[in-house]
Amino acid sequence: MLLEKLSRAEGFSAAEQEIARCVLERREEILGMTIGQLAEAAYSSNPTIVRLCRKLGVGGFREFKIVLASELERAADTGEVDANLPFGMKQSAEEIARNIADLTRSTVREAELLLDGTSLNAAASMLERARRVYLFAAGDSMIRALSFQGKLLKIDRPVQISNLMQEQGVYAYQASAEDCAVFITYRGRQPGFAEYAATMRENGVNLIAITADGEGEVAKRCDIVFRLPVNEDPLEKIATFSSQIAIEYVLNVLYSCLFNLRYEHHFAIKQAGQAYAEQVERGSERRGNGME
Structure with a gap:
């Protein structure tokens, strides 16, 4: 902090x-x-x-x-509430619940203050125009990235993501100027990410970084950087509470801005896909019950 x-x-x-x-x-x-x-x-x-x-x-x-x-x-x-140690050894369950709620609210508020509309609109436009979207993440941030991938797929945005370093390298090498990549890294020091960003930048790929290290090598190579609150110490924290709250919030805002660019279009695509999935699910249930 x-x-x-x-x-x-x-x-x-x-x-x-x-x-x-x-x-x-x-x-x-x-x-x-x-x-x-x-x-x-x-x-x-x-x-x-x-x-x-x-x-x-x-x-x-x-x-x-x-x-x-x-x-x-x-x-x-x-x-x-300390982002590294949001509760003590002898605190009650009610106190822990209250502290985590307070930490969540304060983290989201701080992350909101670091955002600006111009960058959000520009990033949303990059994602909308992209032929393919590449997501780069690791560890706990990969969970947030997979959630973001699911949202994008529901509005027909093709997304490539892998937790294998070799496959991430292949994605970086194959990406072109028609694509967009999002690097999600709290500390900005994930092995390979700076090199991937450098390669993609040379190939004209639109690059977005979500990181607390706004002056790091990954951020320097990206067109748009969304700064995360600097609240956690890697050696002192109980878990990645604050960092992951902030990352999920920024990704949710970015998705919402993208959705809002063509609200009715995206809503129709999402509804059609959901209706189809539910129809298939009902058909499977009927076959499983011997109704067909």
């Missing part, structure tokens, strides 16, 4: 430590400051603040303030 990273100040230069100290002492006030005003208050400079923002996993001062505001709001509304 942002405030925790500022408190630890691990790997910070002396100038960055002074900026962190200033932010921690004047949290609410920072939200109304410009980058120049913070630089003056911390006896620093605009470039140093930008470098610190990137070190913290955010793209710039504007995004820094959005994430800070979300964390302060979460702390005020919910007592700040």
Whole structure:
């Protein structure tokens, strides 16, 4: 989490430590400051603040303030549920349920603040125009990707996805300028993804990244990047609660924007497919019961 990273100040230069100290002492006030005003208050400079923002996993001062505001709001509304340790050893089932609900709401709110309509519309148009859509994910994110694939298939969007690295490499090699690829990686460090993105970019493929590492090698190669909240520590977390909540939310928003481009058309396709599937299912049930 942002405030925790500022408190630890691990790997910070002396100038960055002074900026962190200033932010921690004047949290609410920072939200109304410009980058120049913070630089003056911390006896620093605009470039140093930008470098610190990137070190913290955010793209710039504007995004820094959005994430800070979300964390302060979460702390005020919910007592700040820790995304890494959202419950303790002796908490009751009711307390755990409440904490997970609070974490879900705060994560979705923070993810919403990081989205913008222009990028969502552009990404939805890429998916709509694409001859084929390639999804790249691994681990827990693969579950979210498979759910997204199911939604796209229901509106006749052809999707390729694999959890095998060799097959992912083949997809990256075969993709062309008529296609679109979505990279789903919280930390942005999945083996092979940066290389796949580089190859696909050379071939003119439209690329979308969903990641918390907006300055990473995968994000740098993509046309559109949807930033995820930076809340989890890989060594301290109980599970991927916050990251997967954020990924699923962004994918649901992206699907909804795509659906909305041709609402009636997509709705008709989905209804027709569902009606056919139910008809086949009823026929199978009748045969199974000896009715035919």
